[in-house]
Amino acid sequence: MAIVWYQEKQYPITAGESVLDTLLKNQFTCSYSCRSGVCQTCLMKAENGEPPERAQQGLKETLKKQGYFLSCICYPDQDLHISSKNNNxxxxxxxxxxxxxxxxxxxxxxxxxxxxxxxxxxxxxxxxxxxxxxxxxxxxxxxxxxxxxxxxxxxxxxxxxxxxxxxxxxxxxxxxxxGDCFYTPGQSNQPLLLAGTGTGLAPLYGILKDALTQKHQGEVWLFHGALHSKGLYLVDELVSLVKKHANFHYSPTVLQGDPDELIKVGNLEETIFTQFPKLSAWRAYVCGHPELVVSLKKKLFLKGVSLKNIFSDAFITYPKNNT
Ligand SMILES: Cc1cc2nc3c(=O)[nH]c(=O)nc-3n(C[C@H](O)[C@H](O)[C@H](O)COP(=O)(O)OP(=O)(O)OC[C@H]3O[C@@H](n4cnc5c(N)ncnc54)[C@H](O)[C@@H]3O)c2cc1C
CATH class of the missing domain: 2.40.30.10 (Translation factors)
Structure with a gap:
């Protein structure tokens, strides 16, 4: 059984328990959020001992070299002396x-x-x-x-x-x-597809403004989905961007309600793939609900978007009482 040393005391790690679980069990107040190794809030530093490779997934090389690791997915097989130094x-x-x-x-x-x-x-x-x-x-x-x-x-x-x-x-x-879900200039003529539901619009709106500010030349399509029209937001701002930029297109889609000149009624994925059955030359950004992100990424790949051209952020939530 590995032992974790923290604030000059030792704590045995029970099988199946992460370093974060052990610290919480011992009444330490720790910062954490997703508990899935995504958000990096639970970053800690190994002052002595090697954290398992998996506990350093997604960290910058500079952080890895200094011994930083994600305590929520750290299941050590050797003793670790750790600190909560978070220089980030x-x-x-x-x-x-x-x-x-x-x-x-x-x-x-x-x-x-x-x-x-x-x-x-x-x-x-x-x-x-x-x-x-x-x-x-x-x-x-x-x-x-x-x-x-x-x-x-x-x-x-x-x-x-x-x-x-x-x-x-x-x-x-x-x-x-x-995260690596952001616009990179370079292939200015490549068509861009931005898709998400709810506040998945937040990163997409940032990416869209960045692409337009950097004078992206290819077509840019934003598909935003919601349950009903009251769930859509920034509609006026997006319509005004459509008027200013000939290459930008905005397609809001709702599951319930009546269609109008702007809003389509139906499933977001169907709306996208009815309009674009083939997407091989495209770059895609997908954000929001984890199920939508997983499903859309798979379908985009099957429609021809290469994996290196698919960027995503799933808004993973920790389901239990996560305080
Ligand atoms: C990479 C990343 C980026 C994110 N970006 C955004 C963002 O831009 N905007 C945004 O609004 N959120 C975003 N989130 C989600 C956000 O971090 C929180 O999880 C969310 O705000 C809920 O936190 P809470 O403390 O209010 O709910 P909690 O107290 O953690 O949860 C309360 C209850 O609600 C459930 N629950 C939590 N989230 C949801 C949900 N989305 N739908 C249905 N039930 C839920 C939980 O399972 C729990 O039972 C992002 C998450 C990640 C991992």
Missing amino acids: SVSAWIVGKEILSQDVVKVILRCEDRIQYFAGQYITLTRQDKLSRSYSLASLPEEETLEIHVRKIPNGQMSSWLYDEAQVGEPLQIHGPI
Whole structure:
């Protein structure tokens, strides 16, 4: 049985338990969110001993070399001396809030030190009580503040708090940015497909603005899905971008309701693939609900999009009582 040393005491790791599980079991307050090795909120450092390779998945080489690892997926087979040093965090505070739809709020954040990022990457917000959740960046790096879109989940600890209670001036800690779902210039004529549901629009909106700002020449199609038309948001802003950019097309799709000039009624995937049965030359960005992301990625591949041209962020949530 491996032993983990933390704050000068030792804790045996029971079979099937991660380092994070062990620390939580021993009443430590730790930052974490997805518990799936995605959001990187639970980053810790091995001061002595080698963390398993899998516990370093998705980390930058520079972090790996320094012994950083993700404690939620770290099942060590040797003793580890660990610390909670996390050099990947910056102080920030809320400078604005705007309700975008009946369940989506835009939150504007200012960081103490400006962070380098690409529109579409995500950050993890940590509240003063250590509650942490990830949100995608809809703003562009040249803007002075960060913009996120938060969908209020009934009884959701962070999202309901951000929607209903959090005030301008509220301090937060930001980890990140993380992720490779962002626009890269280079193949300016390549057609781009952006698809997502709900607040999956946040990273797609950032990626779209980035592509248009960088004068992407190929066609850019944004497919945004919602249950009904009240679930759509930023419709006016997107329609106005359509008017300004001849190569940009916006297709909102809802599952329920009546179609109109703009909005289609039906399944988002059917809407996309009826319009584009073959997509071999395309680059695709898919964000939002994990089931949609997995399903769309598979279908895009089958329709000819090469894997290296599919970028995605699944909004993975940890289902249990994740405080
Ligand atoms: C990479 C990444 C990027 C993300 N980007 C965004 C973003 O831009 N905007 C955004 O709104 N969210 C985003 N999320 C999701 C976000 O991190 C939180 O999981 C979400 O806000 C819910 O947190 P909560 O604390 O309010 O709910 P919790 O208190 O964690 O959950 C309460 C209950 O609601 C359920 N639940 C949680 N999320 C959902 C959901 N989406 N649908 C249905 N039930 C749910 C949980 O299973 C639980 O039972 C992202 C997640 C990841 C991993």
